[in-house]
Amino acid sequence: MQRVLVLSHSKRALMPCHPARAKELLKKRKAAVYRRFPFTIILKNRADGDVQLIELKVDPGSRTTGLALVGDFRRGKRTIFAANLSHRGQAVKDALEARRSFRRSRRARKTRYRAPRFLNRLRSQGWLPPSLRSRVDNVQSWAAKLIRFSPVCSIAVETVRFDMQKMDNPEISGVEYQQGTLLGYEVREYLLEKWARKCAYCQKEGIPLEVEHIHAKSLGGSNRISNLTLACRACNKRKGNRPVEDFLRNNKDLLARILIDSKTPLKDAAAVNASRYAIGNALGIFSLPISFWSGGMTKSNRSRQKYHKDHWVDAACVGESGEKVFIHPRHKPLLVKAESRGSRLKCLPDRYGFPRTSPKAQKRVFGFQTGDFIEAKVTKGKKIGCYQGRVAVRSTGSFNVKVEGKVVQGISHNFCRVLQRVDGYSYAVNS
Numbered sequence: 001m002q003r004v005l006v007l008s009h010s011k012r013a014l015m016p017c018h019p020a021r022a023k024e025l026l027k028k029r030k031a032a033v034y035r036r037f038p039f040t041i042i043l044k045n046r047a048d049g050d051v052q053l054i055e056l057k058v059d060p061g062s063r064t065t066g067l068a069l070v071g072d073f074r075r076g077k078r079t080i081f082a083a084n085l086s087h088r089g090q091a092v093k094d095a096l097e098a099r100r101s102f103r104r105s106r107r108a109r110k111t112r113y114r115a116p117r118f119l120n121r122l123r124s125q126g127w128l129p130p131s132l133r134s135r136v137d138n139v140q141s142w143a144a145k146l147i148r149f150s151p152v153c154s155i156a157v158e159t160v161r162f163d164m165q166k167m168d169n170p171e172i173s174g175v176e177y178q179q180g181t182l183l184g185y186e187v188r189e190y191l192l193e194k195w196a197r198k199c200a201y202c203q204k205e206g207i208p209l210e211v212e213h214i215h216a217k218s219l220g221g222s223n224r225i226s227n228l229t230l231a232c233r234a235c236n237k238r239k240g241n242r243p244v245e246d247f248l249r250n251n252k253d254l255l256a257r258i259l260i261d262s263k264t265p266l267k268d269a270a271a272v273n274a275s276r277y278a279i280g281n282a283l284g285i286f287s288l289p290i291s292f293w294s295g296g297m298t299k300s301n302r303s304r305q306k307y308h309k310d311h312w313v314d315a316a317c318v319g320e321s322g323e324k325v326f327i328h329p330r331h332k333p334l335l336v337k338a339e340s341r342g343s344r345l346k347c348l349p350d351r352y353g354f355p356r357t358s359p360k361a362q363k364r365v366f367g368f369q370t371g372d373f374i375e376a377k378v379t380k381g382k383k384i385g386c387y388q389g390r391v392a393v394r395s396t397g398s399f400n401v402k403v404e405g406k407v408v409q410g411i412s413h414n415f416c417r418v419l420q421r422v423d424g425y426s427y428a429v430n431s
Helices: 019-027 089-107 130-149 164-168 183-194 233-239 252-261 267-286 295-304 311-316
Strands: 004-007 013-017 031-035 040-043 054-059 064-073 076-086 152-158 209-213 228-232 290-293 334-338 373-378 385-392 398-403 406-412 416-420 425-429
Touching (some): 004 031, 013 064, 019 031, 054 311, 064 130, 064 311, 089 130, 130 152, 130 267, 130 334, 152 267, 183 228, 385 406
Parallel strands (some): 152 290
Antiparallel strands (some): 209 228, 385 398, 398 406
């Protein structure tokens, strides 16, 4: 069960407490809510307290990174907090490509000349593309939050290394570097991520899956990663060495999707490879002991304890301390999604790059900013009720509030109060 993070009245991190204990402290006014996400309370009359050892564990991924706080109690190691952090690397890439297209179109028009500057910029040592740098910054930002709000004494990071050359061409000759102990693990784990842990033919999940050749080796197929997929035992047996076109002749849509998905590039694996050392270096600023562990050990720990596959579960199972860690069956992780803090554009452009709105007058309106998490208690009018969600400000003072996927329009700023300022992330609780 997810614990509540606790601060003393001097803002020193104390041991996280049970939600029932936090509720009691808030009810007796011995504590106040300090932060909504992650939920943190601050004690009013307590300055210090005993703490146990807490380890921050990180399972980096190209799209989602798992985070977990594991405490060392008398009854053993227990997961006290967990979160799945979704990155916005693709959104960063798309935004940069849009900016580049606008600038290139300007150079071909009869407007103010904009000189190209892409040849006179130096890259610092350890430079990463912005889409990868955003992943590293997200992990560092959330590690800083958890270290600030809990007594973390060490950090454990999983460093998965995908052998790109071996995955793309298993028949490579020469030095036998590709015959390492993680060879089978790397290929299988990549296929599980690529095919969403489902049988490619019947779409069943939660069952044992086998690595299967799309074009059978007996018919000239290779062991290249683009020719491999996952299939359940029944589908693998029914297909045998038949051509995939013959096996799926009655399902043209599925055949087309499998042939397209098999050509999916290895960009996710490349992203993990490129950023794994950068994440370790970024976490080094906290001056805490950091240990690095292989993905093979993480999977072995999770499999032996029969936990389901998830990023935050993998994070809890990282390293030697993950060999025997208790995860409550009803533990619900916090779902964190990286969002932009707002647009850098002075105004929105049309598809040709010309401004279609007037420049923004101000970022904050009546003390509110777009993206703030607010509570609106409307006492009169057509929208009487209580609303909690993200706000979109308007210069008129009539705001829009996004509540559970729906937008409530026309809420006056007089009925609103800020619960948490925008911090570049959106939050939800896994159901």
